[in-house]
Amino acid sequence: MIRNSMKWILPSLVAVGLLIGLSALTVKAGEAKAVKGKIAGTVVDKDGKAVAEAKVNLTKPQPRVQGQQAQRPEPLATATTDKDGKFEITFEVADGAYRLSTTVQDKGTARAAVTIKEGKVVDKDDKVVEKAVELKLAARRGNRGGGAGQ
Numbered sequence: 001m002i003r004n005s006m007k008w009i010l011p012s013l014v015a016v017g018l019l020i021g022l023s024a025l026t027v028k029a030g031e032a033k034a035v036k037g038k039i040a041g042t043v044v045d046k047d048g049k050a051v052a053e054a055k056v057n058l059t060k061p062q063p064r065v066q067g068q069q070a071q072r073p074e075p076l077a078t079a080t081t082d083k084d085g086k087f088e089i090t091f092e093v094a095d096g097a098y099r100l101s102t103t104v105q106d107k108g109t110a111r112a113a114v115t116i117k118e119g120k121v122v123d124k125d126d127k128v129v130e131k132a133v134e135l136k137l138a139a140r141r142g143n144r145g146g147g148a149g150q
Helices: 002-030
Strands: 035-044 055-059 077-080 086-093 096-104 108-117 120-122 133-136
Touching: 035 055, 035 096, 035 108, 035 120, 055 086, 086 096, 096 133, 108 133
Parallel strands: 035 133
Antiparallel strands: 035 086, 055 077, 055 096, 077 086, 096 108, 108 120
């Protein structure tokens, strides 16, 4: 009887091991590969003047759940503009939809949706976007001084 059950234990253990190994491979195959890249751009105020020392963040947009307060995503990469309002963010992320954003006290907020594929910003037709991204500040809702919200 023991000998009979031993015939099934070894093949069963091998089968379980194979299933665990295959499931691990499936998870790995489904993970997106992070690729290094750069996004260049400028931050300007509502009048088109360069904004120095603005912190620009690259984040992954978070889905909004009705009835819950939106969570502010952690930046995946950041950069600070120079005296001419120019920035360059170096990142290492998987392909997908992302957001560039900046908020400058007393000047407003700017956001731009970007799609990254193989470390480059692409348009809706998957063509690489060569020009720099412009983030134009607009007054935030509730701020004094008026201006359009974005």
